[in-house]
Amino acid sequence: MLASFDVIVVGGGLSGLMAGLTAAGRGHSVAVLDRNAGVGGKYCYTSMGAAALTNTGMDLSRFHGRDARFVSDALREFDAPALRGWFDGHGVQLADADYYGLVCPPSGGEAVSALVEALESSGAELRTECNVTSIEPGSDGFRIEAGESLTARSVILATGGSNLPQLGGGEDGYRLAGALGHHCEPAHAAHVGVTVGESWPTTLAGLWMDVELNLSVAGKPLKDAGTTGSMLFTRAGLTGEAVFNISRQVEPNLGRGVELQVNFHPGMEFDDVAQWLHRVFGERTREPSDRAIDFILPASLGGVFLAHQKVKPGARVMQLHERQRQGLLKEMTDTRLTVTGTLGMRAAESCTGGVQLRQVDPRTFRSKLVPGLYVVGRLLDISADWGGFEQHFSLASGRAAGLSVLQ
Ligand SMILES: Cc1cc2nc3c(=O)[nH]c(=O)nc-3n(C[C@H](O)[C@H](O)[C@H](O)COP(=O)(O)OP(=O)(O)OC[C@H]3O[C@@H](n4cnc5c(N)ncnc54)[C@H](O)[C@@H]3O)c2cc1C
Incomplete structure (x- = not known):
């Protein structure tokens, strides 16, 4: 006999866990299937020491792509106070980190455990190492192949983005959604380091700086590709929060002359930087220039600019x-670097692309093409800044789908 459920959720990341526990809380029989041995999806790997679930700067301007307004209903219904309240009510207190606006639990593991406990106490079944290979719509629901055959009246697709294929990402969600008739926008690496043609940045590996970045293509500034934040020089390329936030625009524009403009004095007017340099040099006319420049820039970067x-x-x-x-003033405020690529999908913390937004209802996350199908989380064609924004949207969209499924 086939195992039958009201709702099957494919994917046990943040979006799938929240969708499953919300649907089960409304009295439906629910199974959440994940092909990995553990659940929590990409969130389990979040970096820089903090597993953010939202951000104190949460706002629509932090979402990007073809229709960033798509996220607004779900985020309004499950806003930051509601998200904090949910975790608080499940024994996990979120705290504001003193950097990047991150709002984090004491550990990512505690947040995932709270979601799993809530899922289990809602009566939903959690099946791991359960790889969904096909979803066939029928007259009164779906037949799902996942090593065994299962049926469900409704399916919530929550398979995440195609980044980090080595950790459970990949094209599966796109393939499953595509076989059901959905169109997926192509995926590109996002929240990822970028590589540049110049060799001098690699000599500064380990240096962190606050910078303003702007990407341009064939000499024209790209829309929505400017940001201020931290940047880290590494041997492989440039990385850090600010680089992550412009990285989603790199791959789609490669081969068209992508240039990165770096201002090493963000938040200062050009004239103020010029006066500062003038004053520092004016007070140190007899000093070696590589010592004097240390008052304006980290010595290693100053040394590179002096050599240039x-x-x-x-x-x-x-x-x-x-x-x-x-020349020094120009490099301090307007260094130009030739962008040659990103560190790729295996290093990317997120990606762009996914199920086309106009095929999905933004309030309920119901497919407009396939009755009974829902699509949530990073599988949708949305992207956001680094810093907990996608995590929040994943939870909010999962909740919205869980509330509306089989209504
Ligand atoms: C290191 C790191 C840092 C990040 N930092 C940030 C950040 O600062 N800010 C931000 O906004 N975002 C960040 N992200 C991205 C963010 O974590 C994800 O966008 C978000 O968690 C996506 O949740 P999701 O539930 O939609 O998908 P996922 O977390 O990808 O979960 C999808 C689940 O589906 C399962 N699955 C896939 N295919 C199948 C199948 N065929 N059958 C069964 N199961 C399947 C996978 O195993 C996975 O568990 C980061 C990600 C990483 C890895």
């Missing part, structure tokens, strides 16, 4: 030519 301006090692400030001072 062909300043001889040990040359005193008063020996600098006006052309060299202007």
Whole structure:
């Protein structure tokens, strides 16, 4: 006999767990299936020491893509206070981290455990190592192949994005949604480091700086591709929060002359930086320029810029030519780097692309093409800044689908 459920949720990441426990809480028989041995999906791997679930700067402007307003209903219905309240009510207190606006549980594991406990006490079944290979719609529901055959009146697709294939990501969600008639926008790596053609940045590996970044293509600034935040130089490329936030625009534009403009003095007017340089150099005319520049830039970066301006090692400030001072000022505020790519899907913390938004209702996450089908979380064609925004949307969309399924 086939195992039958009212609702089958495919994927046990944040969106799938929240969808499953919400639907089961409304009295439906629910199974959440995940192909991995553990649940929690990509959230289990969130980095920089903090597993953010939302952000103090939560706002629509932090979402990007073809229709960023798509997220607004779900986020209004399950806003930051409601999200904090849900975790608080399940014994996990979220706290504001003192960086990047992150709002985090004491550990990601505690947040996932709270979701799993809530799922289990709602009566839903959680099946791991259960890889869904096909979903066939029928006259009164769906037949799901996952090693065994299952049936459900409704299916919630929550398979996440195609980044990190080595950790459970991949094209499965796109393939399953595509076989059901949905169109998926192509995926590109996001929240990922970028590579540049110049070799000097690799010599600064380990240096963190606050910067303003802007991407341009063939000399024209790209829309929605400017940001201010931290950047880390590594041997493989540039990474860090600010780089993550512009990275989603790199792959779609490769081959068209992608350039990264870096301002190493974010938040300062050009004239103020010029005056600062003038004053620092004016007070240190007899000092070696590589020591004087240390008052304006980290010494390692200052040394690179002095070398670019062909300043001889040990040359005193008063020996600098006006052309060299202007060259330094330009590099401090307007360094241009040739972007050659990203560190790829295996390194990307998120991705763009996914199920086309106009095929899904933004209030209920019900498919407009397939009766009884719902699509939630990162499988949808939305993208957001780094810092907990996608996690919040994943939970909010899962909840909205769980509330409306079989209504
Ligand atoms: C290191 C890291 C840091 C991140 N940092 C941020 C951040 O700061 N800000 C931000 O907004 N986002 C960030 N993200 C992204 C964010 O975590 C995800 O967008 C979000 O958790 C997606 O949740 P989801 O439930 O939609 O999908 P996922 O978490 O991807 O879950 C999908 C689940 O579906 C399962 N699955 C897939 N296919 C099948 C199948 N065929 N059968 C059964 N199960 C299947 C997978 O095993 C997985 O468990 C980060 C991600 C990582 C990895």
